[in-house]
Amino acid sequence: xxxxxxxxxxxxxxxxxxxxxxxxxxxxxxxxxxxxxxxxxxxxxxxxxxxxxxxxxxxxxxxxxxxxxxxxxxxxxxxxxxxxxxxxxxxxxxxxxxxxxxxxxxxxxxxxxxxxxxxxxxxxxxxxxxxxxxxxxxxxxxxxxxxxxxxxxxxx
Numbered sequence: 495x496x497x498x499x500x501x502x503x504x505x506x507x508x509x510x511x512x513x514x515x516x517x518x519x520x521x522x523x524x525x526x527x528x529x530x531x532x533x534x535x536x537x538x539x540x541x542x543x544x545x546x547x548x549x550x551x552x553x554x555x556x557x558x559x560x561x562x563x564x565x566x567x568x569x570x571x572x573x574x575x576x577x578x579x580x581x582x583x584x585x586x587x588x589x590x591x592x593x594x595x596x597x598x599x600x601x602x603x604x605x606x607x608x609x610x611x612x613x614x615x616x617x618x619x620x621x622x623x624x625x626x627x628x629x630x631x632x633x634x635x636x637x638x639x640x641x642x643x644x645x646x647x648x649x650x
Contacts, residue, residue: 497630500524501638502634504520504570504571504594507520507532508641509641511547516535520535520571521534521547521550521570521571521572522570523554523569523588524567524569524570526566530554530564531552531554531555532554533547533548534547546579549582552564562586563586565587566589568591568592569583569591571591573593573595573638574593574601575593576597576601577622587624587626587627591628592633594634605622
């Protein structure tokens with residue numbers, strides 16, 4: 495199976511969020527061609543700002559495997575993870591993060607810009623994922639961006 499195939503599965507989760515009136519982000523976690531977990535945003539339903547698709551999917555995968563680490567797994571998420579989700583992905587030691595659309599307003603890249611030098615020691619920017627985590631961006635980017643644009647257009 496391909497990254498595109500799995501991202502289509504994540505888009506199905508995003509549609510569930512959309513239909514529930516949630517920001518349409520979906521995620522699935524795969525390991526050895528098996529779905530470990532699925533998730534979609536449930537912030538409004540659960541009245542919980544941490545109920546992002548990635549967090550829902552991670553918690554489900556941890557419970558399913560009985561483990562707090564996912565070094566052999568891949569998460570497919572329709573939108574660039576926010577800094578909170580990137581932190582959770584870091585601690586999970588997930589093997590690979592694949593996302594569709596960039597999120598210039600709330601994605602991890604906005605928060606991980608290189609800060610000014612402190613005491614003449616420059617800090618280099620780097621993704622906030624575990625050093626062994628592989629990162630792939632832009633899979634089905636236009637499809638993933640389209641559902642977000644449609645959602646927010648309908649809200650305005």
